[in-house]
Amino acid sequence: MTMFTITKEVYFCYGHRLMNHAGKCRNLHGHSVKAAISVVQETLNEQGMVCDFADIRECVETYIDGHLDHNFLLHKDDPLIPALKANNERFCALDEHPTAEVLSKMIYLHLKESGFNVSQVVLWETASAYASYKEG
Numbered sequence: 001m002t003m004f005t006i007t008k009e010v011y012f013c014y015g016h017r018l019m020n021h022a023g024k025c026r027n028l029h030g031h032s033v034k035a036a037i038s039v040v041q042e043t044l045n046e047q048g049m050v051c052d053f054a055d056i057r058e059c060v061e062t063y064i065d066g067h068l069d070h071n072f073l074l075h076k077d078d079p080l081i082p083a084l085k086a087n088n089e090r091f092c093a094l095d096e097h098p099t100a101e102v103l104s105k106m107i108y109l110h111l112k113e114s115g116f117n118v119s120q121v122v123l124w125e126t127a128s129a130y131a132s133y134k135e136g
């Protein structure tokens with residue numbers, strides 16, 4: 001079987017902390033990250049594309065702007081949440097810890113639910129560390 005793959009990169013920022021981390025990542029800190037989104041198709045459309053890069057960007061930008069970009073990402077049981085609420089600060093409480101693994105999965109599932117034949121999402125959290133999510 002032959003397969004075409006395209007990959008679109010998007011960039012965004014967030015603050016977070018990993019509340020159960022034994023080291024420095026338990027502290028409040030932030031990242032400026034890159035997500036690389038790969039979409040596959042066996043055949044090309046009438047424009048000779050898997051899909052337009054811009055279609056991936058639009059889908060993922062709406063989601064990232066609404067949930068992740070310039071937001072503060074916390075586990076839903078993080079004891080900081082009441083203080084953020086009391087001060088009207090923006091945050092996003094996740095069912096899982098806000099790791100690169102979990103964020104790559106969130107982006108993947110959004111694209112899949114939006115109808116893209118996404119094969120993988122890779123999230124570069126720092127210049128030297130990335131996580132990826134794919135299914136099957």
Ligand SMILES: Nc1nc2c(c(=O)[nH]1)N=C([C@H](O)[C@H](O)COP(=O)(O)OP(=O)(O)OP(=O)(O)O)CN2
Pocket residue numbers: 018025098099100101125126128129131
């Ligand atoms: N498997 C994971 N490990 C870690 C994650 C993660 O999301 N998944 N996240 C962190 C921290 O949030 C942060 O990303 C720090 O990562 P790290 O590579 O340790 O940070 P540095 O840039 O400081 O790396 P050095 O190479 O040690 O300078 C931690 N772990």
Ligand SMILES: [Zn+2]
Pocket residue numbers: 016025029030031
């Ligand atoms: Zn971090």
